[in-house]
Amino acid sequence: MRFALPIAIFLGLAAVLALGLQQDPRARPQTRVDRQAPALDLPLLHDPQKQLQSGSMRGQVWLLNVWASWCGPCREELPALASLSARDAVPLVGLNYKDQPEAALELLRRHGNPYLASAVDRDGRAGLDLGVAGVPETFVIDREGRIRYRHAGPVSPQVWDSALMPVVRSLR
Amino acid sequence: MKRYRWPAFVLTLLFVGSVHAVADDAALAAREAHLAASLRCVVCQNQSLADSAAPLAADMRRQVREQLAQGRSDEEVRAWFTQRYGDAVSYEPPFRPGTWLLWLGPFVLLAGAGLALRHLIGRRATAATALTPAERDEALALLREDQP
Numbered sequence: 001m002r003f004a005l006p007i008a009i010f011l012g013l014a015a016v017l018a019l020g021l022q023q024d025p026r027a028r029p030q031t032r033v034d035r036q037a038p039a040l041d042l043p044l045l046h047d048p049q050k051q052l053q054s055g056s057m058r059g060q061v062w063l064l065n066v067w068a069s070w071c072g073p074c075r076e077e078l079p080a081l082a083s084l085s086a087r088d089a090v091p092l093v094g095l096n097y098k099d100q101p102e103a104a105l106e107l108l109r110r111h112g113n114p115y116l117a118s119a120v121d122r123d124g125r126a127g128l129d130l131g132v133a134g135v136p137e138t139f140v141i142d143r144e145g146r147i148r149y150r151h152a153g154p155v156s157p158q159v160w161d162s163a164l165m166p167v168v169r170s171l172r
Numbered sequence: 173m174k175r176y177r178w179p180a181f182v183l184t185l186l187f188v189g190s191v192h193a194v195a196d197d198a199a200l201a202a203r204e205a206h207l208a209a210s211l212r213c214v215v216c217q218n219q220s221l222a223d224s225a226a227p228l229a230a231d232m233r234r235q236v237r238e239q240l241a242q243g244r245s246d247e248e249v250r251a252w253f254t255q256r257y258g259d260a261v262s263y264e265p266p267f268r269p270g271t272w273l274l275w276l277g278p279f280v281l282l283a284g285a286g287l288a289l290r291h292l293i294g295r296r297a298t299a300a301t302a303l304t305p306a307e308r309d310e311a312l313a314l315l316r317e318d319q320p
Contacts, residue, residue, distance in 0.1 A: 025285075028258075029258035029259075029260065030200075031255065031256055031257060031258050032255065032256060035255075096225075098227070123231070124228070124231045124237075128228075128231055128232065128235055128256070129256070130256070131255075131256030131257050133214040133215050133228065133257065134215060167286075
């Protein structure tokens, strides 16, 4: 068989490339998972005189949702976040990322506010510290303040039930 | 002239001080430029922080600048980003088991190609020297025909 070697090389290369094509180049690595979440100490969206301190959430399993009024998918996930966090009694804290506070408040007035509270990350430093590349993104944080799971992209009922809640339940 | 000596001394000190400050700034700027060129903008398709106009790239450049100003080393800054955005954020990937193929693959390919080439040349060479007796007679006959 004269062509055995070239054919073997071709098939090997084709297999490697086929595997490579299965991967999503936009998929984000699960970085910072199982590490301590950066401590947030940021002004509240609804009361800028007061600070939201993430240390006050110790002892609870909670969700941190990074959002902005300029982000379409963030708007779309608001109803699901509101109904699902209420149904499963999961504290949901917002991080309003690189936004105009007036626009953010207006969005919540119009579409409902699913958050216990939202912290204002005006210049994106907290987002960078969390490793956020795009909004929305949702973090599951355990009783000790460690990030245990992160989901980039909007939360649908399916994502909530199949990805977020199993982690939350396992931590409770 | 004697009474100007102190002011002159002070001025000299100030001048030396500012030259040092400028040199420090230049060194810091050079390190910042190198880091910005070797860190990936995570929301772009294959652009470095230095190349990208994306808002997130601007935030990342600011982070680089601030951390360098705080006295962190280049490697500490790079580690800060890889902790948050994964190894892919760096255009200078680390050398460890997961990246051995990446670093050593080209050399393995080159060595393989070299061996294959040697094998091929060796085969041609032996094929060219070994003539069967019949071929030898034919060649001699052809050579004789050419003689006048």
